[in-house]
Amino acid sequence: MPPLWKPESWADRLAELEARSGDLKEVPLRRDVRSLGMLLGEVLREQAGVELFNKVEELRLAAIRRREAHSEGSAKEAEDLMQAAVLGVNTLGVDQAYRLSRAFAFYFELINLAETNHRKRRRLSLQISEDGQRGDDIQRGSFRGTLRAMRRVGITAEEALAWLRRIRVIPVFTAHPTEIARRSVLLKRRRMGDFLEQLDRIPIPDEELTSLEDALTAEITALWQTDEVRSRRPTVSDEIRMGLDYYDVSIFETLPGLYQEVSAALAAEYDLHIDAAELPLLLSFGSWIGGDRDGNPYVTTEVTREAIRAARSRLLRYYDARLLETIDLLTTSAQQLPVSEELRTRLGSFLADLGTDAAQIFGQRFEFEIYRRYLFCVRSRLLRTAGITPSDHDLLETALVSLPAYCSAQELLEDLGIVRRSLAAHGGIRVAETQIDPLLLLVRTFGLHLHTLDIRQHARQHQKALEEASAWREQQPIAVPSGLSPESRDVLEAFRAIAEVKAGCSPEAIRQYVISGAATVEDILAVVWLARLGGVEVAGNGRDPGIMPVPLFESIEDLRNAPEVCRRLWTSPDYQKLLASWDNTQEVMLGYSDSNKDGGMLASTWEIFRAHRALHEVAHECGVQLRLFHGRGGTVGRGGGPTHRSIYAQPVGAFDGQIRITEQGEVLNWKYSDVVLAERNLELMIAASLDALARPDALDPDGHRSGVMRPAWEAAFDELSETSFHFYRHHILDDPEVLEFFETATPVSELEHARIGSRPSRRKGKMSLANLRAIPWVFGWTQSRLLVPAWFGVGHALGEYAEKPGGAALLREMMEEFPLFIDLIRxxxxxxxxxxxxxxxxxxxxxxxxxxxxxxFAKLKAEFERTLSAVLAVTGQSELLQTNQVLARSIRLRNPYVDPMSLIQVDLLRRKRAGEDTEEVNRAISGTINGISAGLRNTG
Known part of the structure; x- marks a missing residue:
């Protein structure tokens, strides 16, 4: 039998890989899915038996027939097929149900891998096809496409560079419990992804194709034999390691290539020739993992210290590896080319610090390779910074061990800069660009700390701590009152840990303190007072950027009040002194998940937009540079959606170029599991930020979707939001029956058995919508296949507005022209x-x-059908996703495999609630949760 991936012609395979449009570009994806499915079938028959494999096929084909009958309008046949499948599932034993759900979940693992590999494949195809293009078909989401749009409307090279200097995109990794896969499973996914990528290298001999297929089969087998559901809930330490893994997996390697791409795009579109190392710094990174204390009792002060240490250690070890590689490669000899006097002097100062000379340290080693001697000294300082003790058998490392540690990233940059200048001045610019520039870029981006760790706590905890700390006086700022409750003492201990971190070499490692549930000026000032009580210097200085309170406005009411709250804050004389120390910059966070839970999708979208715009207006009035932090989740119901579209949909004139965005849960794996994917995601965010800042469409007389707000659109959105808000509140939040329905008609109570994250899924107390977090709210509705938070209230509002004279036409106009409305509807x-x-x-x-x-259910069904009709009317489509066939095909491909797992999950939930609450049943339910999440590519 020939290898599954062997083509009839390698020329045809090349044409598929190069295809820009049409069905041809999808052929490799279909081949991967089909071939991986065949390998899985082989593994299932071998590992689980033919009987299980046949049952999988029976349920899959039944689901396909039901879907076909439904699409053909045969409702009775579809219902009969459903009932037959339900009866078939009800006869399964718990163990068989578990193994069946695993089999379907495995299929999604493979589909997801195939689709991820296809994204990488299409990325490469796009890069190849864009080379040398002069037309307008370069993808707008690419950086080069954005530059081309800017150049076309007359934005000059100098103006483009000025816009670029204002860009700073800051992805913030969070450990919100939406990544269900174990770390070991993630590692196996990456291995299989590597094998798939190798299958795209052409031509490949049959022997190698067979070897790669065998490797994939072995990995699928190993995955089948691995527990996909955790036997225990992950600790915060586990989450810290998982978050840091993405730096090793992709981010460290991605950045140099990304900046090279930006440099090449500037040269191609504007004839601007700027070395990648000299470009403005466009990216930095943040994290909540180990600092997010809100509702997570396991994030202690020691965990926060661990998060800081682990990040620093991961980074410095990577620097060390890069330095060792550079030392191996930078063999330029002083007998061939001169070395700058600056470098010789600096090397001499290193040796003076050791109280010796080069001969005693190096002997005859690297006698004429001065750069290598110099970089060994730099490396020794770095090892000292990392606290790494040299091994006894390495005499050179031992001889250099007394060199001082680096006390700032600037010191390391200065030492590396000396090497670059010397190489550039003496015929080594190409060597400098390949060996030194990437390291310079990484140090500029990551410093000595890797990322900033945000601390987060709820406003009510601060208020309680302040009330108990009544003994505090202005003249005793460091005195800790006695008699505090454990919760209040924990708040103050957190500030003491912050002070401890800031006393070290990287005070910038903690810069923001996020205040959940912020509603008043007092909520913000409470952090200032508590920080001082804990010994933290709030104001920035030359060395320490200080600690900035970042209010997180989450509810609809808080979003509406946010501009006035910030006006009062920013006009306070005492707070203005703090602002001045932070370069008159203030960060404000907008909460997508909780505002959605509070007011529904449409009201949340519009109120965030209005708050965003109004906050910028107030900031400009007060002379404040505003940086917004968008707390977006992975799913639509938590603010998720395509990255470029959402960034571009920001209000015109209300974006200054800096943006922080949460990257949560399973989204991390989708975006950062591979160098190519990470590069594409980061490029999208940079390009979208530049697009939203420069707004070339607004300068184009024939441009569309410029984002410029028309009064009629604003009035329409106001009315839509208000209508949707009241409808959602009345029918969801104010109806106690909905919560009871939610608890029993979804697996939300079983979330704890999936052991997704370290943080509890709800705050203390009886189940209520108030103490239920947004994540399990979305999770439950997603698992039950209703996805209520993503659409409820939208259909009612659109339908009412469309009945007004001219209403339907205006909605269609907004769908054509207004980016925010387009993003919402899509x-x-x-x-x-x-x-x-x-x-x-x-x-x-x-x-x-x-x-x-x-x-x-009748209420939910009626609104679903209203929303479906309204969306089709507004988009002018006859069916959903008519203009996004790639996504439509993906969903059609997945449904026959998701549906059986849903049937199995319902049956298992029924058994559990009938009294069969056993470890085996809970494990099986967790398996279905895992599979449905993978199938829908959504958890919460």
Missing amino acids: NVEMALAKADLGIASLYASLVPDAALRERV
């Missing part, structure tokens, strides 16, 4: 496409109160 459309009322009705059957079940 996200709602995607959620509707993933939802399934037929499956959801099975989950509803779990509700014991029949009358309550019928009332709530």
Whole structure:
């Protein structure tokens, strides 16, 4: 049998890889999915038996037939097929149900890998096809495409560079519990992804193709034999390691190539020739992992210290590896080319610090390779900084061990800069660009700390601590009051840990303190007072940037009040002194998840937009440089969606170029599991920020979707938001029956058994919408295939507005021209496409109160159908995703595999609630949670 990936012609395979459009570009994806499916079938028959494999096929084909009947309008046949499948599932034993759900989940693992590999493949194809293009078909989301749009409307090279200097994109990694995969599973995914990528290298001999297939089969087998569900909840330490892994996996290697791409794009579009090392710093990184204390009792002060240490250690070890590589390669001899006097002098000062000379340290080693001697000294300082003791057998390292540690990243940059200048001045510019510039770029980006660690705590905890700390006086700023409750003492101990970190070599490692539930000026000032009480210097100085309180406005009411709260804060004389110490910069965070839970998708989208715009207006009035922190989740119901589209949809004139965005849970793996994917994601964010800042479409007489707000659109959105808000509040939050329905018609209570994250899924107290976090709220509705948070209230509002004279036409105009509205509707459309009322009705059957079940489900179904009709009317489509066939095909491909797992999950939930609450049942339910999450590519 020939290898599965062997083509009839390698020339045809090359044409597929180079294809820009049409079905041809999708052929490799279909081949990967089909071939991986065949390998999985082989593994299932071998590992689980033919009987299980046949049952998988039976359920899969039944799901396909049901879907076909439904699309053909045969509702009765679709219902009959559903009931037959339900009966088939109900006869399964718990162990068989578990193994079946695993089999379907494994298929999604492989589909996801194939789709991820296809994204990388299309990225490469795009880069190749863009080379030398002079037309307008370069992708707008690319950096070069954005520059071309700017040049076309007359933005000069100098202006483009000025815009670029204002850009700073800061992804912030968080450990919100939405990544269900174990770390070991993530590592296996990466190995299989590497094998798939190798299969795209052409031509490949049959022997190598067979070897790669065998390697994939072995990895699938190993994955089948691995526990996909954690046996224990991950600790915060586990989450810290998982977050740091992405730096090793992709980010460190991505950045030099990304900046080279920016440099090349500037040269191609504007004839600007700027070395990558001399470009403005466009990216830096942040993290909440180990600093997010809100509702997580496991984030202690020691955990925060561990997070700082682990990040620093990971970074410095990477620097060390790069330095060793450079030392090996930088063999330039002083007998061939001169070395700058600056470098010789600096090397002499190193040796003077040791109280010796070169002969005693190096002997005859590297006698004429002065750069290598110099870099060994730099490396020794770096090892000292990292606290790494040289091994006894390395005499050179031991001889250099007394060199002082680096006390700032600037010192390291200065030492490396000396090497670059010497090489550049003496015929070694190419060597400098390949060996020194990447390291310079990394040190500029990561310093000696890797990323800033945000601390987060809820405003009510601060208030309680202040009330208890009544003994505090202005003249005793460091005195810690006695008699504090454990919670209040924990708040103050957190500030003491911050002070300790800031006393070290990298005070910039902690710069922001995020205040959850911020609603008043007093909530913000409380952090200032508590920080001083804990010994933290709030104001910035030449060495320490200080600690900035970052209010997180989460509810609809808080978003509406945010501009006035900030005006009062920024006009306070005492706070203005702090602002001055932070270069008149203030960060404010907008909460997507909680505002959605509080007011529904449409109101949340519009109120965030309005708050964003108003905050910038107030900031400009007060002379404040505002940086917004967007707390977006991975799913649509938590503010997720395509990156470029969402950044570009920001209000015109209300973006100054700096943006922080949370990267949460499973999103980290989608975006940063590979160098190519990471580069594409980061490029998208930079390009979108430049696009949103320069707004070339607004300068184009024939341009569309410029983002410029028309009064009619604003009035329409105001009305839509208000209508949707009241409808959502009345029918969801103010209806106690919805919460009861949610608890019983979704697996939200089983979330703890999935052991997704370290943080509890709800705050203390009885289940209520107030103490239920946004993540499990979205999680439960997603698992039950309703995805309520992503669409409820949208259909009602659109439908009412469309009935007004001219209303439907205005909505269609907004859909054509207004980026925010387009982003909203497309996200709602995607959620509707993933939802399934037929499956959801099975989950509803779990509700014991029949009358309550019928009332709530009928309400949800009616609004779903209203929203579906409204979205189709506004988009002018006859079916969902008509203009996004790639996503439509992906969902169609996945549904026959998601549906059986949903049936199995409903049956297992029914058994558990009937009294079969055993470890085996809970494990099986966790397996279905894992599989459905992978199938929908959403957890929470």
